[in-house]
Amino acid sequence: MENKPLPFRFSRFVANLQPSPTLSLNKRAKELGAQGKNIVNFSVGEPDYAPPIQVVESARQALKDGLTTYGPPGGSLKFKDLIRKKFKSDNGLDFARDEITVGIGAKELLFHSMLTLLRENDEAILFAPYWVSYKDQIMAAGGVPKILPLPENPKKDGYIDIPKLKEAINDRTKLIILNSPNNPAGYTLTKENFQEIADVIAPHPIWVISDEIYEYMNFGGAHVSFLNAVPQMRSRTIIINGLSKAFAMTGFRVGYAAGPKKAIGYIKGLGDHSSTCIPPFIEEAAITAMELGFPVMHEKISALRERRDFMMALINEKIKLPYIEPKGAFYLFLDLRPVLAKSKLYAPSDSGGFCAWLLDEAHLAMVPGEAFGSPGYARLCYSTSRSVIEDGVNRLVKALENIK
Ligand SMILES: Cc1ncc(COP(=O)(O)O)c(C=O)c1O
Structure with missing residues (x-):
């Protein structure tokens, strides 16, 4: 046949x-x-x-020590506690262990966040220029990307068009994605920007994903974390971050997410059923990087x-x-x-x-x-x-x- x-x-x-x-x-x-x-x-x-040589050595040593089996899904307690410490010291944010999960790069956690937050035909607002994968991840999750253009004259009018954001919100809007420092435009958002955005969405049942992966690459002053600027949004915000850019560890594939326990539980659950865990020898390297911290x-x-x-x-x-x-x-x-x-x-x-x-x-x-x-x-x-x-x-x- x-x-x-x-x-x-x-x-x-x-x-x-x-x-x-x-x-x-x-x-x-x-x-x-x-x-x-x-x-x-x-x-x-x-x-x-x-990446720092200590990070590479740590992965090498962990392999020699036989850390070649599955690791704890969602990250080891040691790693999660270092992430919590980082949130506290760098961003002034307190997260419990069950409000943090770890995944194969920020990319996986972003994808699992979309799968967690969106139902079919729910709209997710993206501000152009946006990082390429958001759009496909939203669509793959069954959602509809609603793209708001960059203002004609961003120098004068800013990067987020607040009147357009107001107009774009409807009953199907479920999510907005923020990314500061921004890929591809390199802009950063201020506390005032975040407050304006929060004021617009607060009356609506809309979640926020704040992708802060470029946090350490900030040349315009201290990084402003979305939740530090608008703590009142905590019950509906997921912060995404990772080690790819911060510690030049793109190939290690380590990211983390923080947010409300229930949503983080689902994001972790998706990880349990897809990648299981980050490789434990990689986790050792990630722990070393987090212990060294930004000064390195x-x-x-x-x-x-x-x-x-x-x-x-x-x-x-x-x-x-x-x-x-x-x-x-x-x-x-x-x-x-x-x-x-x-x-x-x-x-x-x-x-x-x-x-x-x-x-x-x-x-x-x-x-x-x-x-x-x-x-x-x-x-x-x-x-x-x-x-x-x-x-x-x-x-x-x-x-x-x-x-x-
Ligand atoms: C804005 C943004 N978010 C997320 C990612 C993905 O990072 P990771 O390597 O942790 O998956 C990138 C990578 O280019 C990025 O530019």
Whole structure:
């Protein structure tokens, strides 16, 4: 009998999934690199430096010690207590052990939060530019992303459009997602911003996910945690954080979530039935990182800040395009609309077309704003060396001279 494919419809959860645009761009950049092309890659989304050596040694030792079996689902008590200590000392927040859970990266915890909070056709509000996976995670959970655009002039009007937020809320709105410091725009939100947002949603039965994964990469002053700013939102807020960016541990895959016991219980339950636990030798490394704390990364983060200043100075001097003031994370969100408006080849917001051309012609990879719901912009990652930053900006200058 012939082995024909079944006339099969896959589940509604995956029907609308899009491949991650940042991952596919990185893939194309790597392909060109493999063909011997000298690529400047501003499209990456991770620190370019290694985690602290003590963290690596700790994982190595734990493997030697035989920590190769399943670990405690939702995180060991030791790790959870260190997370609680961190919330207390860095954010002034008290969480009990059953208000914390640990997962395979912030990404898994975000996904399990969507699965926990959303029912079919519930709306979740995203503020563009947003991190790419939120949208697909909302859809995979059966929800509907409602995307609010970046204000036309963010410098003047801010990053969150409060009147638009008010308008967007209806009976189906279940969730809003906040992300400060922000990927891709690098902006940070203030206590006043959070208070304004909380005032709008307080009368409605809406949850908040506050993704604070870039907390330590904050160059504009102390990080403001959502719940520290608006403690009255505690019964309906989940804070997501992790070690990927803070300790340059992206490949270790460790994240944590804090929130009301019931919701955290469900998020943990989803983890129990999917990944079970983080690998125990990884947990040992994560414990070491948390024990060392922020001071161990201080030098690296200062270096990151210098590179941000370097990229900003080069762009101010040579490119003279507007951008969102990057106060945190490690991205600069460049406004390409003034050049696209003059071009005959590209529509005024076609940063996707422009970035594809830039990669093929100038061998410079930047992520187009379309990936984050803000066409007309592009994300440039400055977590790379000064010489690469300089090379990339020079390529961009030349490309802009040749744009048709
Ligand atoms: C805003 C944001 N949230 C979450 C994540 C996922 O982090 P993790 O590596 O902990 O899964 C990322 C990674 O790029 C991110 O940029």
